Amino acid sequence: xxxxxxxxxxxxxxxxxxxxxxxxxxxxxxxxxxxxxxxxxxxxxxxxxxxxxxxxxxxxxxxxxxxxxxxxxxxxxxxxxxxxxxxxxxxxxxxxxxxxxxxxxxxxxxxxxxxxxxxxxxxxxxxxxxxxxxxxxxxxxxxxxxxxxxxxxxxxxxxxxxxxxxxxxxxxxxxxxxxxxxxxxxxxxxxxxxxxxxxxxxxxxxxxxxxxxxxxxxxxxxxxxxxxxxxxxxxxxxxx
Amino acid sequence: xxxxxxxxxxxxxxxxxxxxxxxxxxxxxxxxxxxxxxxxxxxxxxxxxxxxxxxxxxxxxxxxxxxxxxxxxxxxxxxxxxxxxxxxxxxxxxxxxxxxxxxxxxxxxxxxxxxxxxxxxxxxxxxxxxxxxxxxxxxxxxxxxxxxxxxxxxxxxxxxxxxxxxxxxxxxxxxxxxxxxxxxxxxxxxxxxxxxxxxxxxxxxxxxxxxxxxxxxxxxxxxxxxxxxxxxxxxxxxxxxxxxxxxxxxxxxxxxxxxxxxxxxxxxxxx
Numbered sequence: 360x361x362x363x364x365x366x367x368x369x370x371x372x373x374x375x376x377x378x379x380x381x382x383x384x385x386x387x388x389x390x391x392x393x394x395x396x397x398x399x400x401x402x403x404x405x406x407x408x409x410x411x412x413x414x415x416x417x418x419x420x421x422x423x424x425x426x427x428x429x430x431x432x433x434x435x436x437x438x439x440x441x442x443x444x445x446x447x448x449x450x451x452x453x454x455x456x457x458x459x460x461x462x463x464x465x466x467x468x469x470x471x472x473x474x475x476x477x478x479x480x481x482x483x484x485x486x487x488x489x490x491x492x493x494x495x496x497x498x499x500x501x502x503x504x505x506x507x508x509x510x511x512x513x514x515x516x517x518x519x520x521x522x523x524x525x526x527x528x529x530x531x532x533x534x535x536x537x538x539x540x541x542x543x544x545x546x547x548x549x550x551x552x553x554x555x556x557x558x559x560x561x562x563x564x565x566x567x568x569x570x571x572x573x574x575x576x577x578x579x580x581x582x583x584x585x586x587x588x589x590x591x592x593x594x595x596x597x598x599x
Numbered sequence: 600x601x602x603x604x605x606x607x608x609x610x611x612x613x614x615x616x617x618x619x620x621x622x623x624x625x626x627x628x629x630x631x632x633x634x635x636x637x638x639x640x641x642x643x644x645x646x647x648x649x650x651x652x653x654x655x656x657x658x659x660x661x662x663x664x665x666x667x668x669x670x671x672x673x674x675x676x677x678x679x680x681x682x683x684x685x686x687x688x689x690x691x692x693x694x695x696x697x698x699x700x701x702x703x704x705x706x707x708x709x710x711x712x713x714x715x716x717x718x719x720x721x722x723x724x725x726x727x728x729x730x731x732x733x734x735x736x737x738x739x740x741x742x743x744x745x746x747x748x749x750x751x752x753x754x755x756x757x758x759x760x761x762x763x764x765x766x767x768x769x770x771x772x773x774x775x776x777x778x779x780x781x782x783x784x785x786x787x788x789x790x791x792x793x794x795x796x797x798x799x800x801x802x803x804x805x806x807x808x809x810x811x812x813x814x815x816x817x818x819x820x821x822x823x824x825x826x827x828x829x830x831x832x833x834x835x836x837x838x839x840x841x842x843x844x845x846x847x848x849x850x851x852x853x854x855x856x857x858x859x860x861x862x863x864x865x866x867x868x869x870x
Contacts, residue, residue, distance in 0.1 A: 499801060501756025502749050503723075520752045520799065521745075538799070 385475060388419040393429035397436055403477060404440060416442050421449030430456055500525060509545050549588045558584035568593050601709045604716045605734035609750030611721030613742045614778035617814055619718040620648040624823035625841035627682035631713040637687035638730035639720040640696060646686045650821025660688040663700030669707050678826060693726035705733045732762055736772040738805060742779045743791040748799055755802060774805035776840060781810045782854050806840035808833050809854035
């Protein structure tokens, strides 16, 4: 009738799972004389620190003759460089070297792969973001304010008030009334232009050539206008 | 939550002090606790407009320099008990104002009053800068003529860059008050149109105060116009402006000539 309580059932021992997994490990093969080899390693690590950072390595000690007096130091030297040696190979269990000190497991039967290509140089740091070549002003430029941007174009969304000035190395775009001064092509750029939605400027200048409000065609006042240089004179024309 | 309001203009003679007194009185008449602070050190006027000139003992500079307590310098208006005045010093100049001193006085006033209204001196020098520095809101007083508009534009730029709020990346709430508006002259094209002023300054319109003899009369008897003659068109414009400052959404009244300044809906709402 009543089921036996679970605790009373004889528990099946859990199956022991064993799985295999293979990794590719860097194998460093120190050579004699150790000192020279370490110098080469240092030089490489300096060039490409990221390549070695926190990588487990295997040390192939075949090339390090049993007689090299520095051979026992190899583990300490690698550890000092931040390299974690997870195993050694290239020796026999009878090797004299192994009789002294503590060594990571001696591995054998690894499947050789090609020499790993060492990065010649550290990948260059990401280049700094390019200097902005345009400036956007999202509010009116009020009287007495001065916007100076010698590196490129200036775009203003809003008005440039009487008594304000905008100075740009490139062109000037005003999406609103231009009532103040606009000085484009500051660093000697005759290709620069001035655009505005409503032309009421006190002064326009491109590459050193200027015109004051008095010299501008009255018919263009209040209109959308662009200004550019044609030879040695400034031309103003309605945009539509 | 108390608010610090600066009444400013850049140009002199446009009606800052008159507007400070009228708005301060209108807000106080509406039941708010109001203090008006005269920042025009050396050219003090607000006490005259409020008829308190014979009661000034201590002033803003005395408080800043620690010679008097704030409560000793505050003058309570005799007619509107919610309205107080912190007068400026007439014998000193603006250099006596210090950043820390002004900050301390404003902080103390904010604890006591709903509205701290700072009457800015003309110009863009230290006195004007300190008057606007702590402002949450600004009333930019402008006459409908080009020099006043350009100076106001300059002041708006400074409100956006030289105040405590702007340094924190916030914005001072700005309102445009057009004063000394003469409908007859505007009709003849002798004044800038309201629309032109708004287009140039592009800040919300708080009100249009018509040019009125009552304003001058009120000043001469030492009373804010909103108190001396509340039915006058100028007073009504100030009352409406005060209600808008308090957050009400009212259409702006456009002063009209033919109807004897009787208000007519202008059809524009403050933003």
